[in-house]
Amino acid sequence: MSGATEHESKIDATTFDTKNSDKKKILEGGHWVPCRICEGAFRRIRFTARYCDTCERAFCEGEHGNFAAQSRKGRCTSCGDKALGNIP
Numbered sequence: 411m412s413g414a415t416e417h418e419s420k421i422d423a424t425t426f427d428t429k430n431s432d433k434k435k436i437l438e439g440g441h442w443v444p445c446r447i448c449e450g451a452f453r454r455i456r457f458t459a460r461y462c463d464t465c466e467r468a469f470c471e472g473e474h475g476n477f478a479a480q481s482r483k484g485r486c487t488s489c490g491d492k493a494l495g496n497i498p
């Protein structure tokens with residue numbers, strides 16, 4: 411009955427689920443999930459605790475998205491590119 415002793419990062423390597431988005435897994439479960447951009451584009455698994463606030467998918471910070479510490483909101487490059495929309 412004592413609390414879980416595994417306070418180390420838990421990993422959830424399942425695929426993206428709209429009913430249990432990466433945002434939920436990270437925020438509510440405290441899990442690390444695979445960056446969906448790495449997964450989709452490079453078939454590479456890289457775990458992260460950052461998520462995109464727009465699509466609720468996980469991304470690796472710096473490379474595939476940016477996390478604003480002040481607003482505590484992240485945006486993956488996939489959503490960022492669409493939002494910019496004015497790339498020459």
Ligand SMILES: [Zn+2]
Pocket residue numbers: 445446447448449456469470473474
């Ligand atoms: Zn990535």
Ligand SMILES: [Zn+2]
Pocket residue numbers: 462463464465466467485486487488489490
């Ligand atoms: Zn996104």
